[in-house]
Amino acid sequence: MTGGGTPDGTGAARSVLGRALSVLGAFTDASPELALADIVTLTGLPPATAHRIVAELVAWGALERVGRGRYRIGLRLWRIGALAPAARTLREAALAPMQDLAAVTGHVVHLVVLDGFRALFVERLPGREDLTVRSRVGRDMPLHASGPGKVLLAHAPTAFVEQVITRGLPRLASGTITDPGTLRAALAEIRRTGHCLSREEMTEGASSIAAPVVGADGTVVAALGVVVPASAALPPYVPAVMVAAATASRNLGARPPSR
Amino acid sequence: MTGGGTPDGTGAARSVLGRALSVLGAFTDASPELALADIVTLTGLPPATAHRIVAELVAWGALERVGRGRYRIGLRLWRIGALAPAARTLREAALAPMQDLAAVTGHVVHLVVLDGFRALFVERLPGREDLTVRSRVGRDMPLHASGPGKVLLAHAPTAFVEQVITRGLPRLASGTITDPGTLRAALAEIRRTGHCLSREEMTEGASSIAAPVVGADGTVVAALGVVVPASAALPPYVPAVMVAAATASRNLGARPPSR
Numbered sequence A, B: 001m002t003g004g005g006t007p008d009g010t011g012a013a014r015s016v017l018g019r020a021l022s023v024l025g026a027f028t029d030a031s032p033e034l035a036l037a038d039i040v041t042l043t044g045l046p047p048a049t050a051h052r053i054v055a056e057l058v059a060w061g062a063l064e065r066v067g068r069g070r071y072r073i074g075l076r077l078w079r080i081g082a083l084a085p086a087a088r089t090l091r092e093a094a095l096a097p098m099q100d101l102a103a104v105t106g107h108v109v110h111l112v113v114l115d116g117f118r119a120l121f122v123e124r125l126p127g128r129e130d131l132t133v134r135s136r137v138g139r140d141m142p143l144h145a146s147g148p149g150k151v152l153l154a155h156a157p158t159a160f161v162e163q164v165i166t167r168g169l170p171r172l173a174s175g176t177i178t179d180p181g182t183l184r185a186a187l188a189e190i191r192r193t194g195h196c197l198s199r200e201e202m203t204e205g206a207s208s209i210a211a212p213v214v215g216a217d218g219t220v221v222a223a224l225g226v227v228v229p230a231s232a233a234l235p236p237y238v239p240a241v242m243v244a245a246a247t248a249s250r251n252l253g254a255r256p257p258s259r
Helices: A008-024 A036-043 A046-061 A075-080 A085-104 A147-154 A160-166 A180-193 A234-251 B010-025 B037-043 B046-059 B075-080 B086-105 B147-154 B156-166 B182-193 B235-251
Strands: A031-035 A063-065 A072-073 A109-115 A118-125 A140-142 A196-199 A206-214 A220-229 B033-035 B064-067 B071-072 B110-113 B118-125 B140-142 B196-199 B204-212 B220-228
Touching: A008 A046, A008 B010, A031 A036, A031 B075, A036 B156, A046 A063, A046 B010, A046 B235, A072 A147, A075 B075, A075 B086, A075 B118, A085 A109, A085 A118, A085 A206, A085 A220, A085 A234, A085 B235, A109 A147, A109 B075, A109 B204, A118 A147, A118 B075, A147 A160, A147 A196, A147 A220, A147 A234, A160 A180, A160 A206, A160 B037, A180 B220, A206 A234, A220 A234, A234 B235, B010 B037, B010 B046, B033 B037, B046 B064, B046 B196, B046 B220, B086 B110, B086 B118, B086 B204, B086 B220, B086 B235, B118 B147, B147 B182, B147 B196, B147 B220, B156 B182, B220 B235
Parallel strands: none
Antiparallel strands: A031 A072, A063 A072, A109 A118, A109 A220, A118 A140, A196 A206, A206 A220, B033 B071, B064 B071, B110 B118, B110 B220, B118 B140, B196 B204, B204 B220
């Protein structure tokens, strides 16, 4: 489907759309607002081309012009993006139990899905003492170095897990699992117990408790987790997290857990 | 910026991008999943062109292929859409007080912004008895027929309000304000009191209490509201809604209210 130019001259069409998508792709969590010069640098497009594409994206509502020749993602693109199942079906199923979990624990609650070889935050509810958790909706993190990430990995195909291991298990904090054998054992334990405890694997001073969210077809579609201070005892949080994840799963149409 | 074809042949380029955007625009809240035939019908594009554009959007991650030749919005477009300020800055500033308001009242809480001549839900937290409120993030509603909508209208320029009135004030429920003079008086009252009470204006059996969220520059950027059963007394909710909206405003960098 992504083949090269075609004999009927559609190569040119593909290229124009590709250039427009590269303009949208230049906007990231680290640079949500860009000047035209930034867009030219990031996309490698000629300035006149970049200007023309930006103008059309603004006219349509995919981009908004801020002051002084700067641009950001527009409300119309947000509305269309909000139609993605992760934002719509999954988030709607998980939001009420996430709210309850945040209210009961007072800590940050995350909903995380697999996105390529990364774990992507699709929802985040703030805790009462929101000091150390710098997560944000739309941001991603490594799969091996957090509770929700390991839950997703534990329910991924073995070949995928081995690819993640081959790509490297960098240390992010004192508790990060960097040894392949230790990671494989941890994933087996997650499958056995139905939850994951993670102690200072991503951020120093923060630990997490996570459990899988299961879709109507019985596959794991997301992980739901709470972030607590590293000084806290983690096991008391396990039943609450598992109940919240089970509620989200049931809201998605999954059958109640049999364990 | 949205002018026609240019002498250097960019008219063709503009048209290709326009066609791709029309494919994205075919996905709506009412039809979040489309077959290629639907896309052809909705966009008026030739099937071969639609197929080529869809293939490129899938390859990039703007669309995802579901089973049996159906498509939906992809995770990559959701991630980029989530960079829009309404989803990012505003939502992050408002989420904690919205959570508190939902927890204290037990009712559905909304965050709403102006989008053209409509009020757009950018966030929605479920209540404990979530029976009658069919709102959804990304969905819109008329400005004149709800608490948050009237709050946004009350702080819009007079000329804009008159345009809304000229476009018509259709009745949606028994309490909808359909008379221009009554609406103008209601908006003046909202500006005077700093909040809005709305009784069965959008949905029979549901009332709402709403207040403005103010940005760092002192302008109203959103409305925050709670939906309660029509049988409830509304005034007791007013201080809680105003506190939540003021907290969101302060989080955005607004100065504390002086009233």
